Amino acid sequence: MEMSSDLIKENHHLLQTCILYEVLQKTPIFDSYRSFCDTVGPDAMSYPDFLFWYLRFCRGELDFDYDRSVDPEPKTLMDMPVKLMPKIAKNLDPVERALLRSMNHAIKTVADSFPPAFEKIKIVVSDTSLDWNLNNQSFSCFKKGSGCTLYKRNCSTVEESEECYIKKSLEYLTPLLRVPNLQVNHLSLYFFDETPNFDDRLLVPLNAKSVFIWGRTTKKVVQFLSAMNPGYLESISLKFIFQREREHYRMIYETDQFKQAKNMKLKSPWESFNVEDLVNFSHLEKFKCYLTSENTFQDVPRIRDTISTFKKLESCEMVYFGLRDNPPITAFVDALGAEIPIGPLKEGEQLSITYRYQIPESNSCLEFKIKQNSEHTCRVNIVKLR
The missing domain is CATH 1.20.1280 (Monooxygenase)
Incomplete structure (x- = not known):
């Protein structure tokens, strides 16, 4: 007949005997407590009480009837x-x-008197997993049935949970992101799928100097861009894969984050900017974008004249696509009034032209470096020389 663990719980001396047995076996304290809980139940004795008797028995003090009330109050x-x-x-x-x-x-x-500062935070969200990197610490939470599995990649810990993978991940992420004055040098956010339960919890003001946001729609990207503290944010890089309407770019231009940024990179494989969009970049020091033109002969001088008015500009880079030009680099250089070098190119060498434009009523000039980028595009790097 097996003895019920309830009988042991009700007898203080039997509990102490179990602890003494673990001590005599020279079992480490934490392993001892785990074995103790497995035997008589986790509610039989708290860990601090277990530790008290374990240490007494280790010292050879075997008085089971020792009156603990005479001891001074334990320190916390x-x-x-x-x-x-x-x-x-x-x-x-x-x-x-x-x-x-x-x-x-x-x-x-x-x-809170030591504001946390991260070099980089990266968060990747999909319909089956959520990964996040905090400097050199990596975490992954994967959907598993109705629950999830959490991995901490810098250690061997694996945690199984019945909670949704989004909810479990946010138990770690939300307290961190809500710490006052949290500072991040570079924040990366990737949203491969719509995750409404995640969005509201992550949309907290953040002090990020640089941010990269990758999303399926402009609306999703702008939603998270707007959570960054404007003024503190200096560099913005945005990418979206389902961008069909050019009017959606206005959502970006209207944010305080864009208006107060210094550097900007915008990329969408579905749509490019046109010459009229350039005026929105006048406050930036640096920017990168795709630019499409239906009339290179008219638009290239407009690009040059528009950019020459940007007071804060240091440099910019454009991948230029001339819809009616093949190759576009020839048409672009002709429109600038520059000369194309005569002679064959070396094997593997791509055509490259440098052209300088003196800004009217200024001691500065714009240096254009135009290179063949592909069959249908050329890469234009512009630097302001003072």
Whole structure:
């Protein structure tokens, strides 16, 4: 007849005997407690109480009837000298500090006195998984049936959960992203599928200097761009795969994030900008984009004249597509009034032309470097020389 674990739980001496057995077996404390809980149940004794008796038995103090009420009140984390708390918080990485601040209000205040700063954060969301990288720490949460599996790639820990993979991932991400004054040098967001349950939780103001957002639609991309704190954000790179209406670009131009940025890169394989769009880039120091023209002879001088008025411009790069030109580099150079070098190209060499344009009433000039990019496009790099 097996003895019920309930009988052991009700007898304090039997519980102590179980602990003494683990000590005599020289089982490590944490493994001992795990074995103890497996035998008599996790609610039989708390870990601090188990630790107390385990350490007494290790010292050879075997009095089962020892009166613990005569002992001084045990110290807690909050009993440590106040000056030690900032030292502890300072030596933690941003992820550890985010966990520390959740312990209690006093520690939260100390942790928040050290604003977390990340070199890079990358978040990738699909309909089956959510991956995130925090500097050199990597995490992946995969959909598994109605639940999920969480991997921490820098260690062997694998966690199974009955929760949705989105919800489980946000248990880690949301507290971190909501830490006051969180700073990120580069933030990357990839949204391969529509994930409405994820969007609202991630849309929190962030201090990111540089951001790359990859989404299926302009609306999705702009939604997350608008969560970045304007003014702090300097560089924006956007890519969307289902962009059909050029009017949607206006959604980008109207954001404070775009208006206050210094650098911009916009790319869509479905649609390019045209000459009229360039005026929206006048406040930028650097930008990259695709540009399409139906009339190279008319549009290239307009490109040159428009860009020459940009006071803050340092450089820009365009992949130019002349709809009626083949090859477009010849038409582009002719429209600038530059000369095409005479003579054959070396094997593997692509045609490249450099042209300088003196900006009227200025000591500065624009240097154009035009190279053949493909059969239907040429790459135009423009630098302002002062």
